[in-house]
Amino acid sequence: VSFYPVNATIYAQGDEAGPLYLVEFGTVRICQLTPDGRRQITGFCYAGEVFGLEAGDEHGSYAESVDGAGIRVLRPAGDSNFARRLLNVALRRLTRVQSHLMLLGRMSANERVASFLLDLLDRQASDRTINLPMQRNDVADYLGMTFETVSRVLRVLKDRAIIQVVSAERIDVLDADALSELA
Amino acid sequence: VSFYPVNATIYAQGDEAGPLYLVEFGTVRICQLTPDGRRQITGFCYAGEVFGLEAGDEHGSYAESVDGAGIRVLRPAGDSNFARRLLNVALRRLTRVQSHLMLLGRMSANERVASFLLDLLDRQASDRTINLPMQRNDVADYLGMTFETVSRVLRVLKDRAIIQVVSAERIDVLDADALSELA
DNA sequence: CGACCTGTTGATTCTGCTCAATCAACGTGG
DNA sequence: CCACGTTGATTGAGCAGAATCAACAGGTCG
Secondary structure, eight states, rough: EEETTTEEEOTTTTTTTOEEEEEESEEEEEEOOOOOOOOOEEEEEETTTTEEESSSBBOSSSEEEEEEEEEEEEOOOOOOOHHHHHHHHHHHHHHHHHHHHHHHHOOOOOHHHHHHHHHHHHHTOOOSSOOOOHHHHHHHHHHHHOHHHHHHHHHHHHHTTTTEEEEOOOOOOOOOHHHHHHO | OOEETTTEEOOTSSSSOEEEEEEEEEEEEEEEOOOOEEEOOOOEOOOOOOOOOSSSOOOEEEEESSHHHHHEEEEOOOOHHHHHHHHHHHHHHHHHHHHHHHHHHHOOOOHHHHHHHHHHHHHHOOOEEEEEOOOEEEEEEEEHOOHHHHHHHHHHHHTTTTTEEEEEEEEEESSSSHHHHOO
């Protein structure tokens, strides 16, 4: 298990692929860049989740730690069951990415943020408090919008008494039903 | 091998998953719907491609034939190599979907259409003529925009002498470099 | 204390959507 | 054979949502 401080690169685009990575604690973002520097975050990985699986022998995306993160490297065993386990990881990721497609292709800014908050709520197994380890810019690049718009949407949700912005990195959900309604 | 006429359902959302499908000829679209009926096409499958792989035992998306399509059903053998082959299919699809994320999240209408045309050019192994088996509405739902905008972008590309719209379902690329530049 | 970074808010612009009209291609029935 | 209805594509006008540009506040760290 190795420790990555804030914004450290775990692997870069073009690096040789192979090993998988397990998040022990902290948060990781998986990103892609356009030639002219626009960034799309294709996923966040939290404690207990696995990332680094990719087709080909080169990474098409890059991974960075969002906050301080502990990462365990999983070297692939030649195990015959291993393909099956990899398949599971790949399929889980696939469904995740596909609903992300829906979000980016067909949802408004309000809906995107609401969905994102609900997803966090679910993954953090909480029913009220949400922890946002990543900053607004990361959220924006994940949701396909600008950080200003993220900020504005949060304000709208606050004004409607759906959420409470306790601090920049902590949000309390006051009305989960209204949030589901929006998403 | 069974034949599906235009717009026929191959499997529906919620159907039991399991078998894979190989496109013998024709085109298939994979779609998802929001509760209120907005549609996102997550992928097109052309001759020689495989679809139907999903996590869980229920289909999260649905598949339809775009034009007349011949589909072969592949029943999974208990083969130990089978997991490996499934993994390959899943990984190929994953990279495809991930670049689609970039397209939906970070690209303008012009860039989306240009990328789409280049992708078709590549997959049809042609260097000039593109066949569009799907109609504008399908293209729009794939690219996360409206069919009117698709039409308008095509007009812009035509006016710039980058493409030639021979007919609704056939486009000739006059300047592939300019197209790459746009995408 | 000052410099910097993140986040919020405001003003303005612009891309793409909505609504609507028109047109071409096609099929049907008189 | 032609009038009619239907469907898909194109085009136009106006509008709305989100981006851009800009100012400012709070917090952190040297």
